Amino acid sequence: MTLSHEQRVTRLALAGGLPALGVAMWLLWTGDWTAKVQWTLSMLLLGTWLGFAFALRERVVRPLQTLSNMLAALREQDYSLRARRPNAEDSLGLAMLELNILTAASIASWAIAQGHLTGLYANGYLPHGLRWIRIAPSSGSTHLAGMLEALAKVFPTPVMPVGDLLQLEAPSLPWGSTAVIVTGVTDAALVSGVARLLEAGHAAVLILVGDEAEPIALPVPSYRVTSDRGWQALEGLDLHPAEAGG
Numbered sequence: 001m002t003l004s005h006e007q008r009v010t011r012l013a014l015a016g017g018l019p020a021l022g023v024a025m026w027l028l029w030t031g032d033w034t035a036k037v038q039w040t041l042s043m044l045l046l047g048t049w050l051g052f053a054f055a056l057r058e059r060v061v062r063p064l065q066t067l068s069n070m071l072a073a074l075r076e077q078d079y080s081l082r083a084r085r086p087n088a089e090d091s092l093g094l095a096m097l098e099l100n101i102l103t104a105a106s107i108a109s110w111a112i113a114q115g116h117l118t119g120l121y122a123n124g125y126l127p128h129g130l131r132w133i134r135i136a137p138s139s140g141s142t143h144l145a146g147m148l149e150a151l152a153k154v155f156p157t158p159v160m161p162v163g164d165l166l167q168l169e170a171p172s173l174p175w176g177s178t179a180v181i182v183t184g185v186t187d188a189a190l191v192s193g194v195a196r197l198l199e200a201g202h203a204a205v206l207i208l209v210g211d212e213a214e215p216i217a218l219p220v221p222s223y224r225v226t227s228d229r230g231w232q233a234l235e236g237l238d239l240h241p242a243e244a245g246g
Helices: 005-030 035-075 091-113 141-153 162-172 188-199 230-235
Strands: 118-125 132-138 178-183 203-209 222-225
Touching (some): 091 141, 091 178, 091 203, 118 141, 118 162, 162 178, 162 188, 178 188
Parallel strands (some): 178 203, 203 222
Antiparallel strands (some): 118 132
8 A cells, every 4th residue: 555645744753753752651651650640641742742743744744735736726727826925934925925026027127128227125135145135226138137036046034024124225225216116015114114215205116916915005006916917927917006905
């Protein structure tokens, strides 16, 4: 009988804790303990062993199940990414982070093709440093290649909230710049960051990624890249005006 991958992972997880459980049980039942203590601690040890083993199984198997579901959807020509919020600690949230990156790459490519001076500021970090990504505005194919390379290498763990990044970078941007903000989260920090951009004499455009982020209460154009766009963002943007409630 051939075991499935899930069954093999479960058996290995159980086997990994078995030696420690056996030693603990031996010490417990050969020691000078009352029967009540022995049975109570035995149940606690067994419960802990099983709990950790199945939790480990879930951590290993769940991302693979998500990948399998996404591949099945792609075979059916369903390119959507159904997730909650961009989150590096969650497999579906990580897929939304990838949609953020694809959207930013599409915008950068379009802006360079149109002859605009384009920079990249991202709250992720690159392998060679813990500072956020900061590529000053420029033009040309070589500059575009550098931005795309940075997006391809970025670690998804945020260095800081996007709004805090806007606060830091607003004074250094060339006067009259237009900041195209790609985000799946609109919180108080983002609102403050956008307000700081406007105060510094810049324009802002908000690109909301996914279906949950709401437009902010500031006079800035807002567009949405819906989750059903998914991997087709590689082919170019399909922006829709963002309205409250999706």
